[in-house]
Amino acid sequence: MPKQVDLKTIARDLLTKGKVEVFIGYQAASLPLAAAPLIIHGAKDSVDASQSMAPDAERDMMARKVAALIFDDRCEMNLVNYLHKFKDRKTAVVVKGCDSRSVVGLLQEKQVDRKNLVIIGAPCRGVVDRRHVAKLMGCDASREVDREGEHFRFQCAGSWKRVKVADAIYTACRECQVHNPVIADYWIGAPVPQPDLPELTAEMEALRKASPDHRWTRFHKEMSKCILCYACRNLCPACYCKTCFADACKPKWVGRTDDPSDAMLFHLQRLMHLGGRCTGCGACVRGCPMNVDLRLYNDHLRSHVKQEYGFMAGMDSAVHPPLAMYSMGDCNEFIR
Amino acid sequence: MNNDHPSEFREWQPRILAFLCNWCSYAGADLAGVSRLQYPPNVRIIRVPCSGRVNPAYILKALQDGVDGVLVSGCHPGDCHYLTGNYYARRKFRLLKELLDFVGVEDGRVQFSWVSAAEGAKFSQVMTEVTEKVRALGPNRRLAKRIVKM
Ligand code: SF4
Ligand code: SF4
């Protein structure tokens, strides 16, 4: 197990000793219960614009930023997406269990170089779904969140209210199979217990057993919400193509009308690109302004790939991706 | 064909798009032709270099543009002109089929076959079966776009 360290201490150490040029972590954000990414450039960063600052001022700024680093139940963002921006620089990144799988995915697809990475693993018990909590509490909860065993305490209009952890965290967190990072150089906390979960949620089981008509109604309902803003794609660490089919205009793969078939075409194609690659981090679902439940479809393909090829995305960077290989004995029954 | 001039007085006919690999299935179609074997006139053929060249996007786009069924046909496993194209394609199509089933697109809208250059008879039989299956499903209303394209 990697060494347990203090977040701020390790950040200061890596940055001042020039072991990394960039440190990617979290800071508190201005919205209630929200965290924002915090990108800290070290003294040795060759690209950072603040290089033009006086060395003292620069050190001060770095120290202030390091002091602002946090990790707690608010840190929902998957910071791995930023690695694409700092490709050839020595970078440290804070990853939760799910995010660590995205790192493995990028290593597997040779998008990042392990030599340039310092991975700060954050064992995670689930992050708070602030929109859902605000709904539960009937008001914007305060930025204070306090965890007592199986409950969170949120502040609302001056008084504290208790909410069960399971009711306040994201669905992806309730279903999380890897609360502890699968890859890390340091850990900033003690490992958390990993509950034994069924392979599929009750909702998924039911949907799989439902009639095609029922499944179609559900798909149609989800897709009718989509406004084709592409936030899901932009937030997904596995969606790093420089030229995405969705942006192409010759040919135009995705129409821009509000006929649900346009959203369907976008999502079906994107789902095909993510089959066997989506790690289930939930960044797409959290970022969607329209609450489209993309999870259902990603989860379905993930479990298909696991069942068919015994492969779980983002668990082992040495394994070859299943959709980029074949076997003579692959299922042939569906072909005439 | 009837449905190029849709009219309430004419019977609905399925429109089927077939992506045939150049080296086997297309040659199979040719053989069916020169052997004067009959198959339904509902099928429109697009020749592609290999079944592995068929991007699932083509299939989805065809359905959105209103075809009633899509067939992708390539060389038998082991016979691909590019050796492994159809093996990769098989995994990809399996994934697509899984996805389409799960979202509720009717089983049979998208079909796959392996037809060799020597199988003219199989070609005509596959075309007949595919057409009949799609006919039984009725018009494609699920993925087809309703808004007039601009
Ligand atoms: S599709 Fe969504 S859940 Fe899957 S890897 Fe991308 S952001 Fe994460
Ligand atoms: S949707 Fe597909 S093409 Fe677009 S970024 Fe994601 S993987 Fe790349």
Ligand code: SF4
């Ligand atoms: S983020 Fe939501 S609304 Fe935007 S494109 Fe994705 S699913 Fe559609």
Ligand code: FES
């Ligand atoms: S050439 Fe026919 S399937 Fe590859």
